[in-house]
Amino acid sequence: AQSVTxxxxxxTVSEGASLELRCNYSYGATPYLFWYVQSPGQGLQLLLKYFSGDTLVQGIKGFEAEFKRSQSSFNLRKPSVHWSDAAEYFCAVRTPGNTPLVFGKGTRLSVIA
Amino acid sequence: DTAVSQTPKYLVTQMGNDKSIKCEQNLGHDTMYWYKQDSKKFLKIMFSYNNKELIINETVPNRFSPKSPDKAHLNLHINSLELGDSAVYFCASSHLDSGKLFFGSGTQLSVL
Known part of the structure; x- marks a missing residue:
């Protein structure tokens, strides 16, 4: 079964600094990969997804992620963080077919002035 | 209009009670889900319905019974509530074979 770490x-990052959130997955083939963001008291919102093709994907709110097959990673990046980016970020994977989305345990991002 | 709406937002109840959480989506999706988020923010799939039929049923106590009267609704009924059921429950929807889930804003269940 697939898993996400x-x-x-x-x-914690300073406002205006760059950000990289790490995500590693475990699966025999290439799964579908996602990043979601959860603001306090809210549901989750999709930032970006990777199914195939170009390994660098662009998402909403200025985020991007790069799929690296050799490292089984799908790290999320943003060149300049804004205070409003403070939230919980979840990496998720699923395999093709009728399978559920499996989430990592999340990374909480704090932004300081 | 809210795409995925669930009610109530907060639910405080005593152990042993039976309660329901309702979910509705107006996105025309064919698949709906219930996820449980524990106090450490870990999200775990509970159920998934496609076109009103159960397609995923993870290891969840049978006190939890989902019901899908139509494609736009997936309700969650919980019998004999226990302290360990306290969590935030999220409803979500998508097209089948898409990972783009749209989430409701959650129902915070507190069992006293």
């Missing part, structure tokens, strides 16, 4: 439970 987000090694960082909590990250």
């Amino acid at each position: 987000q090694p960082d439970i909590h990250i």
Whole structure:
């Protein structure tokens, strides 16, 4: 079965600094990969997804992620963080077919002035 | 209009009670889900329905019974509530074979 690891439970960055959130997955083939964001008291919103093709994908709110097959990773990046980016970020995977979306345990992002 | 709406937003109840959470989506999706988010923010799939038929049923106590009267609705009924059921429950919807889930804003269940 597929699994997702987000090694960082909590990250703090300064406003305007760059950001990288790590995600590693475990699956024999290439799964479908996603990043979701959860603001406090809200549901989850999709930031971006990777199914195939170009390994660098662009998402909403200025986020991007790069799929690296050799490292089984799908790290999320943003060049300049805004205070409104403070939230919980979830990496998720699913395999083709009738399978559920499996989430990592999330990384909480704090942004300081 | 809210795409995925669930009610109530907060639910506080005593152990042993029976309660329901309702979910509706107006996106025309064919698949709906219930996820449970624990106090450590871990999200775990509970159920998935496609066109009113159950397609995913993870290891969930049979006190939890989902019901899908039509494609736009997926309700969750919980019998004999226990302290460990306290969590945030999220409803979501999507087209089958898409990972783009649209989530409701959650129902925070507190069992006292």
